[in-house]
Amino acid sequence: MENSQTARTRLNMHIAAGTLLAAAVLGIYAQSLGFDFIDLDDGVYVTQNPMVQAGLTAQGVAWAFQTLHGGFWIPLTWISLMADQSLFGGGAWGFHLTNMLLHLANSLLVLQVLSPLTKSFRLSFISALIFAVHPLHVESVCWVSERKDVLFAFFFLLGIGAYGRYVQSRKRAWLLWIFCAGFLSLAAKPMAVALPFILLILDYWPLNRFSRGKVRCLILEKIPLALMCLGFGLITLYAQNLYRGVQSLDAVPLAARIGGAVYAYGWYALKSLWPLNLGVFYPHPGMDLPVYQAVLAGVFFAAAAGLTWRFRERTPWLTAGWFFFIVALLPVIGLVQSGLQGRADRFMYIPLLGLIIGAVWTGDWLIRKRDSLAKPGIGLAAAFVIFLFVLSTLQAREWRDSITLYAHTLDVTKKNYMVHEYLGSSLAARGRLDEAVQEYEKALAINPRHGDAWYGLGCLAVNRGEFEEGAEYFRQALAWEPDHVEALFGLAAAQIQLGDVSAAAKNLKKVLAADPGHVQAGKRLQTLMDGTSKAMWD
Incomplete structure (x- = not known):
């Protein structure tokens, strides 16, 4: 009887949490169903693409697996756009609807993946809610061309969930599921190349699998996934070179790349806390980046990395969250410069999760250390979520037309x-x-x-x-x-x-x-x- 009551209570908690997440996502993004396509890239991906305009056909699916159009090999993204064309007849609202539903699915997955991994439903729900309403995600949801983001993240999170099941059950069949999820994630956007390294970070925390004798085994079990990611990475470099996306060292010197990358990490961390003044394009500063900004960003980056590592035994979640953020962003941080942007909100769709985890679990740790922080901590968290919700609602409105x-x-x-x-x-x-x-x-x-x-x-x-x-x-x-x-x-x-x-x-x-x-x-x-x-x- 007690087990039945516990199961019913758990089910009610999940239903309530899912309902609140759905209300938050729909509250922000339902307006996008009235938005137009954006001239930037939506022509390449949808409105001026004859293969997508033809809808989901056998010829289109074959093309999706053969083309490097746009500088990427992303067959799953192309197929999803073709399916939308067939389902909704080319209206922008249908493509926006799919993006919104995928973002909702990803927010629910954050809850369902983190909860068994961390053994904390409450903190996982807070993390999922922040993920759902954060303004840095508006670009990925409201821009049809960024179907890549919300789609790759869906399978990325499924891969993490499958990894948790593998660690819990030790059944090797789950490794195949992880590999398949990784392939589908990469086939939506090659930014998923970070997946095997993210799994290693999760081995450290919350899975606590790290020990000197086990590190070699932890690495070996991820080699097939890492080799697949390497293959996708090489294909992407080839495709970007083919479409002249990769900038030469003459265009963006090595010093500018390193300075820009360090500055970008600091900028992303700041915008995760104070996401104001967001736009669709931020020019790469090149050699024009002020020295003081580069120095301040470098000091912040080094201090944050050093402190999280120094206190890794006391706050392992903060260390894991920080390095999750660093590693997940590494493919697009600009050391291999593709395009002319210095930063992009869409690049934070998955990396933001690392910062959220670090902040939420650290906040809970501080409250548990001092009971007097409980009420102000809860109030601050609620105010921050409302703040993010309002900003995202306003930011989404800016995407109504080009x-x-x-x-x-x-x-x-x-x-x-x-x-x-x-x-x-x-x-x-x-x-x-x-x-x-x-x-x-x-x-x-x-x-x-x-x-x-x-x-x-x-x-x-x-x-x-x-x-x-x-x-x-x-x-x-x-x-x-x-x-x-x-x-x-x-x-x-x-x-x-x-x-x-x-x-x-x-x-x-x-x-x-x-x-x-x-x-x-x-x-x-x-x-x-x-x-x-x-x-x-x-």
């Missing part, structure tokens, strides 16, 4: 030439051409080397019929970015209009050499070869 998002980002960041260019492109697409020109010019005032802004000005000039001016803008783009294929194509199109057919043909051949699948370039070159030189600007 122009709103970019304008907000410009309000909360400085010298953000990339977002000025993004805003210019969105304004141009909506026929607000004079405003678009202003944004492109603002981008170039900050960074005259930004080829996309020159390219945008060139497109606007050509559309106005100013072909000489447009050609000059395209040449400026190519002067700074010689591999800018679209600028080269734009130059060729302008040269056709100016009657310079020979130069246009040469440039179209260069476009096709760089991108053999460039359909428009192929059509125009064929037209020229057929003896037709009339303008074909789309």
Whole structure:
């Protein structure tokens, strides 16, 4: 009878916790069902992707496993987007619904995974609630292109849960489940390469499996998973190089990478506590990072790592949480710089969990050490959750459309030439051409080397019929970015209009050499070869 009563009480606790988590997630993100697609990347992943637009088909699934489109091998993400297209008919609301439901599932999984691992349902629920409402997760949920995040995290957390079952039961069948979950997580986003190292951290705490005699066995049992992660990592590097995503040491020197990485760790830790002024893009500081900021970030990083290690016997959860955060972020911290961003909210989707664990268990430890801290501690925790909920609700509103998002980002960041260019492109697409020109010019005032802004000005000039001016803008783009294929194509199109057919043909051949699948370039070159030189600007 007592066992039945205990089971009923436990079930009621889980139902109440799940209901509260669902209410929190829906309270923040239900508004996203009315949001539009974002011009940044949503075209690549959904709206301008013919394979996704065709819905879930056998041809599409085959393509998903063969393509490196976008610079990643992420077949599971592509398949999920195709499924949404088939289910919801291409409406943005359906893609947003799936992202929201995956975030809810992940929040529930945090509770279900942490509770048996740590033997504390109460602290696991607090952690799951903070995970559910934290503003650093808004980007991953409200941006359709970041299906990668919420999907990889789902299988990442399932892998951790399976590992807990393996440790408890010692049945090797669970190792296969961990491997499968790891594969699916990697097939959604390669950031999951950190999984075997996270499992080692969990061996330290809360699983308490570390001892001198066992470390070798703990490492050996994770080698198959680690080798798979290494393979995915190499594929990702190849794909990023193929799509020119990886920045050279000339573009971002080693000193700038190290300084930027240390600064980013400090920034992420600060934003986890005080998540204000969040935007869609933060430019990499490069060598312009002020020395005092780099030094302060370095001191903070070293002090935090040293203190957590120094007190590892007294507060092992804090040590585990801190290194969970460090390791989970390592693939995207910028030592191998992909893209031009210095930081990104979406990168914290899983790493934030480490900081949450460290903070929640440390807070509980302090309260248990001194009973007088119980009431203020509970009050502070409740106030912090409400604070996060309100901020996330407000932050999510900024994602309702591209122009709103970019304008907000410009309000909360400085010298953000990339977002000025993004805003210019969105304004141009909506026929607000004079405003678009202003944004492109603002981008170039900050960074005259930004080829996309020159390219945008060139497109606007050509559309106005100013072909000489447009050609000059395209040449400026190519002067700074010689591999800018679209600028080269734009130059060729302008040269056709100016009657310079020979130069246009040469440039179209260069476009096709760089991108053999460039359909428009192929059509125009064929037209020229057929003896037709009339303008074909789309």
